[in-house]
Amino acid sequence: MAQNKKMVEAITSRDEDFAKWYTDIVKKAELVDYSNVKGCMVIRPYGYAIWENIQKDMDRRFKETGHENVYMPMFIPESLLQKEKDHVEGFAPECAWVTIGGSEKLTERLCVRPTSETLFCEHYAKVINTYRDLPKLYNQWCSVVRWEKTTRPFLRTSEFLWQEGHTMHETEEEAREETLRMLQVYTDFYKETLAIPAVTGRKTEKERFAGAMETYTIEPMMHNGVALQGGTSHYFGDGFAKAFDITYQGRDNKLHYPHQTSWGTSTRMIGALIMVHSDDDGLVLPPRVAPIQLAIIPIAQHKEGVLDKANELYNELSKKFRTKLDDSDQSPGWKFAQYEMKGVPVRLELGPKDIEKNQCVLVRRDTREKLFVSLDGVDQAIAELLDKIHDDMYARALENMKEKTHTARNFDEFVETAKNKPGFIKAMWCGDSACEDKIKDVTGGVKSRCIPFEEENLGDVCACCGRPAKHMVYWGKQY
């Protein structure tokens, strides 16, 4: 039979060729398919199911913090995009432009949204009148387009799925609180759901979002020592409000400009999941986003009673976990490899001897550890095991991040570290973007990741230029 012949092929080793290992995984775990539409990807059912689990979890966190979902148009007229000067400069080079609609040339071309600050502002100008209309705490789930020359699934594509929060507040203080609150929501989500630790802090002026007064970022560390900008949260001040003439009547009966934030995360998080946790046998998914949490594999399934018992277990366990019973005619070995490739956190093996002993075998995907567990209370054992897997995956990722975090006190040390030790480099900085430019040039791409909330004191001078230091900065290469 055709499908029986299909073997689970080995993938490229992670240590040998990280980039090829990554694309092997996204393809063989059936997360995405390439498309003939340049720079765009097809997100296949297994990949999209991960995204649905991410969405459900994040959306709950957004709603618990008082946010509401809306939907804005996908097109931005050029004149609207141009209203905020810094913003348009940042995005215009990446825009896809609609110039023809319904067979006619448009009088004004429309940008396919790369982000929606301008559309939210246009709407806020209409619905914000008094301080009683504030805060406005809106979020949107949608796709955005940023024209890219070189692309990689989930990490950099011309179209991607994301959420973008856009909020308006009475005071600067409230808006700044919101900016940090949402960064914390992201940090909690990364830790509690994706099992991914990260460095958080604010971006240098050079690395800020187009039009923002402050940009905060969450920067997880990939297994190979390359960082990823995992989510950002921006404080805009009242710059957009002024450009879009958004005012409210304050408690003092005078007109004021509200203060604005925006914050976003995207399908790029699936790329982070892969590059933080997975291994040479394929995906390793944290249990809380895994589309299948438990795969039940009957052993010697033709023997009397095996499939009956497997079905009985399935009926019980599928009420509590996202469970798949694979009773196809593939061999158990093929099935093991298949669910390992797909990163299913726990495999449950059940054969005639297990049934005799009223037990089953639980096998962890992350460590390959085998556990013999009584069928009485197996649901409780699985629930605890899933939590333990989550905690262990987080701990290992944290260990990797620590191992890949280095310190440099002067320029030679910096360049040497950048060359030989992939990962974060902690180093003091004078605050001058010229040093950021120099470091990027000399190291072939190392950039400032962020100024952490708690800076260590690694000396008094900038590791690049030797002038007095202002901040400790995390540096690193990025996806």
Added chain:
Amino acid sequence: MAQNKKMVEAITSRDEDFAKWYTDIVKKAELVDYSNVKGCMVIRPYGYAIWENIQKDMDRRFKETGHENVYMPMFIPESLLQKEKDHVEGFAPECAWVTIGGSEKLTERLCVRPTSETLFCEHYAKVINTYRDLPKLYNQWCSVVRWEKTTRPFLRTSEFLWQEGHTMHETEEEAREETLRMLQVYTDFYKETLAIPAVTGRKTEKERFAGAMETYTIEPMMHNGVALQGGTSHYFGDGFAKAFDITYQGRDNKLHYPHQTSWGTSTRMIGALIMVHSDDDGLVLPPRVAPIQLAIIPIAQHKEGVLDKANELYNELSKKFRTKLDDSDQSPGWKFAQYEMKGVPVRLELGPKDIEKNQCVLVRRDTREKLFVSLDGVDQAIAELLDKIHDDMYARALENMKEKTHTARNFDEFVETAKNKPGFIKAMWCGDSACEDKIKDVTGGVKSRCIPFEEENLGDVCACCGRPAKHMVYWGKQY
């Protein structure tokens, strides 16, 4: 205080000006806002919350029938769109074209997807190899663009949100079964969740979807006698499969073309909700999609114990129903009007005298009926009332549809009915599209809605031309 002065203004009467009544409602119930992006709308939090409830319910039904969600690119290269001749002819005139990306003129222009048959087919060509890969049961939630000259919120906009199912099957029989299964899923959803009855059946050849061999439709009747195409389900045969060279190795080891379906519904359903159920005081929402199912309004809330008891009730009831407690300083009368405008199915009033009697007042939005209910077991009373409201709303909508369904046996009767009695006209038809054209011309827009699954015999001849009749057809004007 500014907000206190804001009154709930009256809206246009439904019988006086249906179109204005409709736009008054979408605006005053804060469902949508108009946008400067021509033909596009902003879906505001209250409108989007209805869509989220619709999505959650439908998505569950799709998954229960074995479907998986995916995400395809939003752009379709012109050459891809042109692969299926009938399809491109149907959609090309409505396309929005991206011609510039990242500051450069594209070598091939890209259509912003009006529907995604072509993209699904391109993907299916890669992932379908043998009969073991079938069926493929994919669905996608996304936005699509069809350039429109005149637009109306939810009913006809240049961009709208929808779901599109695209499936591939081994045999014609299976594909035809799927087409009807999904029409039934839509019909059940309309009845069980939206409380909307409808006529269902197949479209005449003239009204079929571009490229389809058969199109089935669900046609609910609006309050004013105009029909709405509420969802469609298409059988494509193997036309696309041939155009896209999608083949599978069959059980006979030979290559075959798979058989295809697609089916879709959109935010237009929110338009149907409004036009079927609402009245001169605003929205009337069926309980299962209402963002707020229960509004608790304290009466004389400054009196001792009222707010305490209201909060106690809120804490209990919000676990079971989507509940809002409004303890703002607006007057009870203002709040009543506000939640009526928003279509909240049940209002719970609670004042000092009610508390003395250990009771509260429940007021139905749909009938204004007042019920005095003991606080003991009030949760059960509300659950039953919400179900009763749903059933009664469905029954009234069914009654309206029956009242607005007429019969015509000859051309004079047809024209007379079309002129004086808004609604469906049941009439015999010869099967010739020339009669459809003639009827449309003479009546100013009456079109065939569908050939129902169970045709009545209203005579032997076509009501238009007098030649022998082939089918009984539902006719009507449409949105």
